[in-house]
Amino acid sequence: MIRSTLIKELRELLRDGRVRISFFIVLLLIAVATWISKTQYTITNQQYQQADNEERAVWENQGEKNPHSAAHYGTYAFKPKYPLSLVDQGVDKFTGTSIFLEAHKRNEAQFSQAADQTGLARFGDLTPDFVLLFIIPLLIVFLGYNAFTKEREMGTLVLLKSQGTPIWKLILGKWLALFLPVFTIVFLLFIVAGIVLSNLENFGVFNWQSLGMLFLIYMGYYFIFINLVLFISLKMKKSGIALVVALATWILACLAVPKAASNIAESKHPYPTRQEFASNILQDQKEGLDGHDPWNKQAKLLEQKVLKEYKVDSLEQLPFNFDAYRMQKGEEHTAEIYLKHYKHLKTQFEEQSKLYRGLAVLSPFLPARFMSMAIANTDYATHWHFADAAENYRVELQASLNGNFAENSAYGEWSYRANADTWKNMPQFGYDPPELGETLTTNTSNLVILSVWVLGTFLLLFFTTKKL
Amino acid sequence: MYQFNSKYELKSLLRNGWIQLMTLLLLGLFLFAFYNGNEKVDKRKNDIQAAFNEVKESDQNMLILLDSVQRGMEVSASRWTIPTKPMAVGNYHPRVAAMNPGPLAFVATGQSDLFSHYIKPKASGDDMALNFTEISNPVQQLFGSFDLAFVIIYLLPLIIIAFTYNVLSSEKESGTLRLLASQPISMRSWVFQKMGIRLFWVVLMIGVVLILVSVIIPSGVNIVELLPVFGVTLGYIFFWFALAFAVNLWVGSSSKNAIALIGLWLVFVLLIPSVLNQMGNALYPMPSRTLMINEMRSAKAEATKKQDQILDNFLRDHPEYAINDPNQNRSFYHRYMASQQLVREELQPVVGRFEQQLQNQQQWISQLKWISPAIIVQQELNALAGSSTKDYENYRKQVTAFAESWRQHLLPFLYSNEPFSTDDYENLPEFQYQRLTSDTTLISIIALVFIALIGVILGFLKGVGSQSTEKFITQ
Numbered sequence: 015m016i017r018s019t020l021i022k023e024l025r026e027l028l029r030d031g032r033v034r035i036s037f038f039i040v041l042l043l044i045a046v047a048t049w050i051s052k053t054q055y056t057i058t059n060q061q062y063q064q065a066d067n068e069e070r071a072v073w074e075n076q077g078e079k080n081p082h083s084a085a086h087y088g089t090y091a092f093k094p095k096y097p098l099s100l101v102d103q104g105v106d107k108f109t110g111t112s113i114f115l116e117a118h119k120r121n122e123a124q125f126s127q128a129a130d131q132t133g134l135a136r137f138g139d140l141t142p143d144f145v146l147l148f149i150i151p152l153l154i155v156f157l158g159y160n161a162f163t164k165e166r167e168m169g170t171l172v173l174l175k176s177q178g179t180p181i182w183k184l185i186l187g188k189w190l191a192l193f194l195p196v197f198t199i200v201f202l203l204f205i206v207a208g209i210v211l212s213n214l215e216n217f218g219v220f221n222w223q224s225l226g227m228l229f230l231i232y233m234g235y236y237f238i239f240i241n242l243v244l245f246i247s248l249k250m251k252k253s254g255i256a257l258v259v260a261l262a263t264w265i266l267a268c269l270a271v272p273k274a275a276s277n278i279a280e281s282k283h284p285y286p287t288r289q290e291f292a293s294n295i296l297q298d299q300k301e302g303l304d305g306h307d308p309w310n311k312q313a314k315l316l317e318q319k320v321l322k323e324y325k326v327d328s329l330e331q332l333p334f335n336f337d338a339y340r341m342q343k344g345e346e347h348t349a350e351i352y353l354k355h356y357k358h359l360k361t362q363f364e365e366q367s368k369l370y371r372g373l374a375v376l377s378p379f380l381p382a383r384f385m386s387m388a389i390a391n392t393d394y395a396t397h398w399h400f401a402d403a404a405e406n407y408r409v410e411l412q413a414s415l416n417g418n419f420a421e422n423s424a425y426g427e428w429s430y431r432a433n434a435d436t437w438k439n440m441p442q443f444g445y446d447p448p449e450l451g452e453t454l455t456t457n458t459s460n461l462v463i464l465s466v467w468v469l470g471t472f473l474l475l476f477f478t479t480k481k482l
Numbered sequence: 483m484y485q486f487n488s489k490y491e492l493k494s495l496l497r498n499g500w501i502q503l504m505t506l507l508l509l510g511l512f513l514f515a516f517y518n519g520n521e522k523v524d525k526r527k528n529d530i531q532a533a534f535n536e537v538k539e540s541d542q543n544m545l546i547l548l549d550s551v552q553r554g555m556e557v558s559a560s561r562w563t564i565p566t567k568p569m570a571v572g573n574y575h576p577r578v579a580a581m582n583p584g585p586l587a588f589v590a591t592g593q594s595d596l597f598s599h600y601i602k603p604k605a606s607g608d609d610m611a612l613n614f615t616e617i618s619n620p621v622q623q624l625f626g627s628f629d630l631a632f633v634i635i636y637l638l639p640l641i642i643i644a645f646t647y648n649v650l651s652s653e654k655e656s657g658t659l660r661l662l663a664s665q666p667i668s669m670r671s672w673v674f675q676k677m678g679i680r681l682f683w684v685v686l687m688i689g690v691v692l693i694l695v696s697v698i699i700p701s702g703v704n705i706v707e708l709l710p711v712f713g714v715t716l717g718y719i720f721f722w723f724a725l726a727f728a729v730n731l732w733v734g735s736s737s738k739n740a741i742a743l744i745g746l747w748l749v750f751v752l753l754i755p756s757v758l759n760q761m762g763n764a765l766y767p768m769p770s771r772t773l774m775i776n777e778m779r780s781a782k783a784e785a786t787k788k789q790d791q792i793l794d795n796f797l798r799d800h801p802e803y804a805i806n807d808p809n810q811n812r813s814f815y816h817r818y819m820a821s822q823q824l825v826r827e828e829l830q831p832v833v834g835r836f837e838q839q840l841q842n843q844q845q846w847i848s849q850l851k852w853i854s855p856a857i858i859v860q861q862e863l864n865a866l867a868g869s870s871t872k873d874y875e876n877y878r879k880q881v882t883a884f885a886e887s888w889r890q891h892l893l894p895f896l897y898s899n900e901p902f903s904t905d906d907y908e909n910l911p912e913f914q915y916q917r918l919t920s921d922t923t924l925i926s927i928i929a930l931v932f933i934a935l936i937g938v939i940l941g942f943l944k945g946v947g948s949q950s951t952e953k954f955i956t957q
Contacts (some may be wrong), residue, residue, distance in 0.1 A: 062772060131859065133870055254648055276624065277521075280619075293536065359617070363619055
């Protein structure tokens with residue numbers, strides 16, 4: 015019975031002109047979206063490679079220079095694009111792509127793509143994740159809204175009842191008939207994406223496991239929608255009403271709840287403004303050690319402490335350049351202040367994430383969205399990971415520059431110049447995004463919420479209906 | 483007949499609870515959207531006020547310091563921060579250049595979640611270092627805001643669709659159409675009347691809800707100022723009703739109508755905007771920001787080389803030593819400001835390219851926005867709220883100009899080696915944001931009504947000729 019229901023339903027779908035058209039449109043959308051994303055991906059990565067190489071060249075060819083001048087001159091950390099951003103662009107558009115690494119200061123990532131776009135871009139981009147997250151659930155609604163209501167309307171329900179088949183077999187047949195077309199489209203997309211990605215040369219690390227996991231997440235997301243749509247079709251008397259209810263569910267889950275969640279998250283756990291953030295840091299710095307200011311109170315204290323430690327009575331007698339030493343201490347102090355303030359930001363971010371997870375009760379879109387971005391390494395957490403890696407590199411670079419200055423010059427010798435080779439010997443910034451396993455561990459809660467949704471809707475569909 | 487029709491419609495709409503449900507739904511959505519918009523505007527106002535207060539406080543300190551120095555007293559501040567030095571005023575006491583929200587700012591978030599609303603440009607900072615973007619959780623930007631614009635552009639059409647998709651088909655499906663066909667009225671004018679009654683109710687309810695909500699949530703905006711928003715919304719409502727009218731006559735069963743209307747919603751609200759955006763990007767591609775950094779770096783490196791001496795290099799990073807060194811007292815900032823000027827001039831075309839491309843894209847949208855009423859409404863509401871791309875571009879330009887006048891105001895002190903004094907404090911330039919006004923509102927409303935008329939005409943074209951009523955019944 016499951017098989018014959020499946021075959022009958024599929025045949026009906028195939029014969030329906032509307033279904034053929036919408037199927038075709040979705041395939042076309044996916045093809046266009048993938049092509050656009052692929053082109054963008056290749057261009058962005060070429061630019062990244064070029065910028066990264068040129069910046070390194072600029073850094074290495076500074077010539078003879080005081081190490082601290084080099085520190086102020088600084089360098090850039092560029093964020094690469096990851097292979098799976100082909101499938102899900104996530105928040106990439108809204109985060110900056112380059113961080114300026116200089117002395118005394120932790121900078122935010124600069125130049126987000128969205129800031130360079132017009133207001134039209136806020137309607138959304140034609141990307142695979144748009145089709146996967148919004149359009150395919152809508153397709154499910156269109157294909158399945160009348161799965162049971164049509165039997166009722168055409169009077170075939172009576173015939174079905176007379177067969178004496180258990181309801182779950184009937185439901186399962188219809189379920190499979192809805193699932194197969196969706197599976198085919200998405201499977202095709204992922205296979206094409208996988209082939210495209212594994213044929214691109216030397217761009218990041220692509221592995222099939224991540225792609226497979228991403229596929230599973232989307233399948234789970236579609237399970238939920240198929241279950242809900244069929245459930246609605248079971249409970250409603252008329253096709254028209256079933257359609258309206260199913261659409262309302264889609265609007266609520268995909269549009270309304272995420273937007274409302276964003277407003278609530280923003281107002282409950284707000285970030286400081288950029289200027290506020292900067293002036294808070296400045297305030298903390300004023301009270302601490304200023305590496306540049308020998309007359310600063312903290313600097314005086316440090317001076318006495320070091321003199322005592324080395325048992326000498328003037329800074330000239332120290333075995334290293336005290337100016338550079340003080341600067342390094344100041345650097346460490348500022349790094350701590352930055353750490354404290356960024357920690358505050360991070361707490362706000364985590365609170366907001368918690369709120370999103372809480373509101374996921376109302377919308378399966380939220381956990382699916384977050385999981386998808388996380389696996390594609392295009393989520394906000396990955397951005398933090400990158401920014402933290404850049405900050406660690408900056409702190410190390412400052413330490414080795416100040417170290418060079420302290421060891422190779424005497425107190426007050428500001429005219430010291432490190433030789434031209436120094437810069438080549440400094441390590442280069444490299445960044446690896448979190449691995450799949452790590453991502454899954456940090457996102458367990460979203461995974462759990464998604465699974466609960468899948469299970470819950472399956473139970474709802476198969477166990478709440480005793481008779482048609 | 484018209485009277486009967488409207489009386490019957492009203493009764494049936496009230497009896498099956500449609501009107502009640504819709505009023506509640508609209509009231510709830512508008513309330514939530516108003517609340518969210520207001521909250522954002524309040525935060526923005528408070529942030530700006532806090533910034534002004536902070537400057538006021540630091541100005542008080544500055545004046546006290548100035549006074550002490552002028553009276554020849556010893557002061558405890560670091561020497562290079564003492565405000566008799568004009569550059570200390572320029573760098574440590576910058577003014578707030580704020581973009582105050584307009585009266586309708588709560589209507590549309592637009593681009594306002596991307597950018598800062600106040601900036602403090604310093605005298606020695608270069609314009610490239612002015613970061614106009616705001617720090618925020620990008621997830622919020624990705625999801626967008628639940629504001630009035632969202633309710634109007636996305637949800638209102640869906641509510642209208644739910645309200646109208648089966649005006650004709652439900653009569654057919656319940657068999658009452660045959661009875662109606664016996665009445666002396668053409669099918670088209672009958673559907674038109676039914677639609678007209680529903681349109682009247684939706685418009686009335688939105689009017690009432692708008693007034694009610696602005697009373698419940700006091701946003702300091704008066705009803706008259708809301709009129710343009712109401713006008714644009716009305717035009718948009720007309721459009722969707724006209725579309726529903728045409729679909730009701732041209733398509734068939736209730737579900738087919740609903741699918742056709744949702745399909746159109748998808749096309750107008752989601753697909754056309756993103757395709758146009760994509761095409762705009764392809765036609766006027768933004769140059770790469772990462773590559774721009776390379777250019778900026780080499781321009782700066784060049785400028786640095788021109789400042790020959792290593793001491794200069796060093797002193798540029800360490801203004802405090804420049805002051806300690808009596809020989810360098812004048813030449814450090816002299817050279818530095820000069821080289822900054824050079825870098826700015828050299829980078830102007832690089833930075834200009836971005837603004838130019840953005841303008842080109844904006845131009846492209848203004849030409850093609852007529853394809854989708856959703857875009858017309860979005861652009862118009864953003865413009866009314868003062869949160870459109872153009873508004874932020876305008877703000878950026880004004881701030882850059884202000885940064886220049888701030889520098890130019892202080893440079894004479896620097897070059898003539900004149901100390902900054904308490905008397906000069908009064909003359910410091912202040913930033914005043916000049917808001918753009920939207921002059922396209924009327925055109926937009928007319929365009930929307932015009933597009934709606936096309937829909938109505940399309941509907942009336944169906945079944946022109948003999949036996950039209952019969953076609954509807956047997957279809």
